[in-house]
Amino acid sequence: MENLNKKEGFSRRGFLKTAAAVGAALAVSPALDKVQAATRAVTESKTASAGDAKAATITAHRTLGTGKAAFEVSALGFGVMGMTYNRSYHPDKKQCIRLLHEAMDRGVTLFDTAIIYGPLNNEELAGEALGEFRGKVNVTTKFGHEVIDGKATGRQDSRPATIRRYCEESLKRLRTDVIPMFYQHRFDRNTPVEDVAGTIADLIKEGKVLHWGMCEVSAGTIRKAHAVYPLTAIQSEYHLMHRDVEKNGVLDVCRELGIGFVPYSPMNRGFLGGDLNEYTEFDPHNDNRTTLPHFTPEAMRTNYRIVNVLQRFGRERGMTAAQLALGWLLQKEPWIVPIPGTTKLSHLEENLRTLDFTLSAEEWKQLEDAVAAIPVTGDRYNAEQQKQVGF
Numbered sequence: 001m002e003n004l005n006k007k008e009g010f011s012r013r014g015f016l017k018t019a020a021a022v023g024a025a026l027a028v029s030p031a032l033d034k035v036q037a038a039t040r041a042v043t044e045s046k047t048a049s050a051g052d053a054k055a056a057t058i059t060a061h062r063t064l065g066t067g068k069a070a071f072e073v074s075a076l077g078f079g080v081m082g083m084t085y086n087r088s089y090h091p092d093k094k095q096c097i098r099l100l101h102e103a104m105d106r107g108v109t110l111f112d113t114a115i116i117y118g119p120l121n122n123e124e125l126a127g128e129a130l131g132e133f134r135g136k137v138n139v140t141t142k143f144g145h146e147v148i149d150g151k152a153t154g155r156q157d158s159r160p161a162t163i164r165r166y167c168e169e170s171l172k173r174l175r176t177d178v179i180p181m182f183y184q185h186r187f188d189r190n191t192p193v194e195d196v197a198g199t200i201a202d203l204i205k206e207g208k209v210l211h212w213g214m215c216e217v218s219a220g221t222i223r224k225a226h227a228v229y230p231l232t233a234i235q236s237e238y239h240l241m242h243r244d245v246e247k248n249g250v251l252d253v254c255r256e257l258g259i260g261f262v263p264y265s266p267m268n269r270g271f272l273g274g275d276l277n278e279y280t281e282f283d284p285h286n287d288n289r290t291t292l293p294h295f296t297p298e299a300m301r302t303n304y305r306i307v308n309v310l311q312r313f314g315r316e317r318g319m320t321a322a323q324l325a326l327g328w329l330l331q332k333e334p335w336i337v338p339i340p341g342t343t344k345l346s347h348l349e350e351n352l353r354t355l356d357f358t359l360s361a362e363e364w365k366q367l368e369d370a371v372a373a374i375p376v377t378g379d380r381y382n383a384e385q386q387k388q389v390g391f
Contacts, residue, residue: 056352058107062337064181064211064260065232071181071211071260073138075330075355077110078103079264079341080126080139085117087269088283090343093125100129103348104137112235112262112339113174114142114185115166119152123173131175141170142215144185156388158188160199167208183213183235187391193221197228204229213262216389219249222259231259233337236389238263240272240325240371241294241306242380248390255333266329266338268294273322273347274307276300291385293378302377309370317363322347323354324367330354331364 060075081087083096090096100111113126126139143166146157170179182203184196203209211232214225225231234254238245238261245251245261254261267273269289278297282290289295294303310321319327322340329338340351379386 056106056349056356058352058355060355061109062260062334064262064335064337065230066258067230069211069230069232069259071138071232073110073337074108075337076108076326076351077112077262077337077339078108079339080111080113080122081117082341083343084122084125086286086288087341087343088287093128096125096343097129099343099345099348100126102345104130104133106348106352108352109137110337110339111137111139112141112264113139114145114183115147115170116142116145116152116185119145119147120150120173123170127173127175134176134178138180139174139176140181140183140213141174141179142183142185143167143170144183144188144215156186156188156190158184158191158196160191160195163196163199164203167203171208178207179209181211181213181232182209183215183233184217185215186388187214187217187221189391193217193225194228197225201229215264217250218390219253221391222250222253222257226257226259231257233260233262235262235264237265237380238329239266239268240310240328240368241268241303241376251333254335260335260337261333263329263336263338266340267322267325271295271300271303272307272310272325273320274311277304291382292380293382294376294380296378299378303374305374306371306376309367309374313367313370317357317359319354319357320350322350323357326351326354327357327359328364328367331359331361 058074058076061072062075064071064073078100080100083090091099111126111130113122115123117123123141130137130139143163144156144158146153146155167179167182171177182200187193188196200209200212204212212229213231213233213235214222215235216237217234222231222234234250236245236250251261253259270276271294278301280300282295284290293299307321310324314320314324326338326340329336342348342351381389
């Protein structure tokens with residue numbers, strides 16, 4: 001992977017000292033001041049020794065899409081979902097807003113949310129935190145999952161009139177007058193994809209949407225949609241434990257048609273970072289990992305061998321498992337932009353440091369082969385959720 005950021009006195013010792021200082025600050029500070037205290041800890045840790053690094057920032061940008069669909073964003077984005085939805089416990093809203101501002105101040109320009117996250121309250125959080133910074137950051141969102149009276153029905157609805165209604169409602173929640181990129185979240189079997197693309201084309205002509213994308217669709221569906229109006233990005237799950245897009249033609253068609261790719265869950269919902277194991281307890285009321293075969297205690301115990309590979313490989317190069325997981329994606333193609341999410345300043349720092357490292361193609365291949373040699377236990381989705389992807 002190319003060296004995307006300039007190294008500014010970075011040392012592994014300094015990184016670990018910073019992480020330790022952040023952890024201490026989060027442990028002892030009052031609840032409303034935790035992120036602010038962590039930020040101070042980062043600063044104080046770095047001024048204590050001339051050899052320590054400055055706070056991580058991201059200066060590299062990548063372009064999703066080509067031609068009139070081109071969309072320039074930071075090389076790493078930020079997934080907002082886990083701040084309110086499907087990730088068990090999270091800080092209060094004030095702390096989340098502070099962390100989103102911190103990510104923006106450190107150079108992140110791409111933030112990802114969706115109507116279904118919450119539902120609705122994730123868009124509201126993103127709008128409150130970032131709505132006033134239009135032009136400096138881009139908050140992308142998604143439509144498709146049916147939401148009635150603030151509750152998900154489990155059905156898909158991408159009829160043209162519904163897309164238009166969702167667009168107007170998202171604009172209000174995001175506190176903006178234009179959506180930088182509007183994704184179809186899941187394929188709607190009852191609405192031809194050509195009708196979806198045509199509706200988005202009209203919204204773009206009206207100035208309410210700038211770009212559009214699709215999530216978890218097949219290569220054939222991508223071709224049909226792109227023929228009506230050029231797609232900017234495809235968003236699908238992609239990481240070292242789930243590489244289907246390399247085999248099913250999705251990455252190939254993105255490469256052929258000049259469409260960007262945004263991997264969601266680039267660390268397999270936190271697992272590849274090494275923070276989860278068979279003893280992790282998830283909130284059954286706000287965490288979809290309780291429904292995913294990858295995250296049974298038995299599967300996590302077996303699959304942790306993959307994390308061990310990343311940790312051993314990283315120790316030899318001064319990298320964490322999370323940084324290797326993100327770096328592996330970044331070196332795949334220059335039009336791939338992962339969107340890791342976090343509620344912790346220390347993890348934001350760690351993620352952004354990924355771009356400070358340079359590994360050879362041979363090293364990445366060595367890591368990839370070592371992980372591929374370990375069979376993955378459990379499917380990524382249960383049968384019901386799997387029915388919604390790959391059309």
